[in-house]
Amino acid sequence: MNVIELSGVSKHFGKIKALDKVSLTIKEGEILGLLGPNGAGKTTLISIMMGLLSRNDGKMTILGKNADTSWKDIKKNMNIVSGFSGVHPSMRVDEFLRYYALLYDIPKREQRMKEVMALTNISDKKTQQVRDLSAGYTQRVLFAKALLNKPKLLFLDEPTVGLDVEIGLKIKALVKRLGQEGTTIIFTSHNLHEVEEICTAITLIMNGRIKKSGTVAEFKKRSHKxxxxxxxxxxxxxxxxxxxxxxxxxxxxxxxxxxxxxxxxxxxxxxxxxxxxxxxxxxxxxxxxxxxxxxxxxxxx
Ligand SMILES: Nc1ncnc2c1ncn2[C@@H]1O[C@H](COP(=O)(O)OP(=O)(O)O)[C@@H](O)[C@H]1O
Ligand SMILES: [Mg+2]
Structure with a gap:
């Protein structure tokens, strides 16, 4: 099954064509690396697929549903971790997760909070204030938040930015495991070694257009002249x-x-x-x- 089908999706900010007729399909269980230089349109594309930005043109089907008519259903099954999005520094880890669990209307809330803390290895930080955590732990709290609703579709917008190698490794292992469990993941990163290791497919976007899509092996092969x-x-x-x-x-x-x-x-x-x-x-x-x-x-x- 295709989890995402985009056809001719465009987005303009005034004169800037941030996305220019983007068509893209992503299969279930795929870990797609979305690559491109700064300003290529990656975050804009993710924001549109998340329903955070409207598009000017094009069709979008997500998790088999029309994005214009079934947004409520779709939203329940997706989540995002961004390297740039903040947590609430004065909240404790458990308070932060509870806040989102309430927002998402998660059934068996406390149980699910326990599960996501275990998954991301932050159980021992449960009662600490987020502001006292290291960057690596903060990022894991954001992962825990993103897993609360057991998303079928997970967006990771530079989730390892600014993290040291060791924490980056732990996050990589987590992403791999989620992929193996059938979560479809869309991943952006400037660390191509990371992308090479984790992703099952790659799409290269430049100036708002898809330049190339394929497996990691195909990307490498084409540069084999x-x-x-x-x-x-x-x-x-x-x-x-x-x-x-x-x-x-x-x-x-x-x-x-x-x-x-x-x-x-x-x-x-x-x-x-x-x-x-x-x-x-x-x-x-x-x-x-x-x-x-x-x-x-x-x-x-
Ligand atoms: N809210 C906005 N208003 C105006 N221009 C924007 C806005 N968001 C993004 N852009 C522009 O759209 C283009 C794509 O940006 P972005 O999607 O953030 O790229 P990337 O994530 O690949 O670095 C850039 O030229 C950027 O300056
Ligand atoms: Mg970006």
Missing amino acids: FMTLEITCLDVQKAAQKVKKYAKDVRIDGGTMYVDTDEKNQQAILDAVIKSGSKLHSFAIVEPTLEEAFLELVRKR
């Missing part, structure tokens, strides 16, 4: 001399050489190594990171 080969052989110095003319760059590190080349020269390089008479041990393509693939796509513009 240029590749780096990792070659180990008995005499790398000798082999390096022979492959030079097919390569953009050759770097030697111990018994290994890294050869930057065009995809079409891959076979010629392999042949050259073999012909050099230097016994070949291994020959592999080094996968670009998502970050490299992303930068290549963004710089093309």
Whole structure:
């Protein structure tokens, strides 16, 4: 089932086209990484899908329901964690969660509060004031709040911004687990290593338009015109001399050489190594990171 179907969605702020005919489908259980440079339209898109902003044009179906006529139903099944949204500093953690549980009209309120505190590992902070918590704990309180209504659809707008690595890891593990449990997640982050690790699909948005959608592997593959080969052989110095003319760059590190080349020269390089008479041990393509693939796509513009 598609959890989200957008077709031709546009949003203007005066002369600024924040979204320009965006069409997008997101399947159930997917963790979609929404990528794009600052000002690309990510937050605007999330705000529209959350019903926080109206759109100027286009159709929107969420959780199988028409967003114009069934908003009340849809809203019950979604939630958001934003790296920038504040908690109420003078409230205690349990008071903060109770406040939202009341707002959402959660059945078996105290029980569900316990569950979400356990899920996010904040049970021991229950009676502390939010203002006394570290950034990492504050963010987990926001996750706990977002899980209160057992959302089928969860938006995460830079949820790990400003967090240290260790807390970022815990949040990543939580997001992964929610995904495995069938929650559909839409995730934005400037940390592409994080996106690469968590997301099952990626959509790249630039200047309010969808530039590319696909799996992480597909994103990386498309940037494979240029590749780096990792070659180990008995005499790398000798082999390096022979492959030079097919390569953009050759770097030697111990018994290994890294050869930057065009995809079409891959076979010629392999042949050259073999012909050099230097016994070949291994020959592999080094996968670009998502970050490299992303930068290549963004710089093309
Ligand atoms: N409330 C607003 N009023 C005017 N312009 C806005 C508003 N919100 C966003 N924009 C503009 O819309 C574009 C997309 O912004 P945004 O969705 O916040 O991008 P992102 O989240 O990808 O950084 C930007 O040019 C931004 O300046
Ligand atoms: Mg944003």
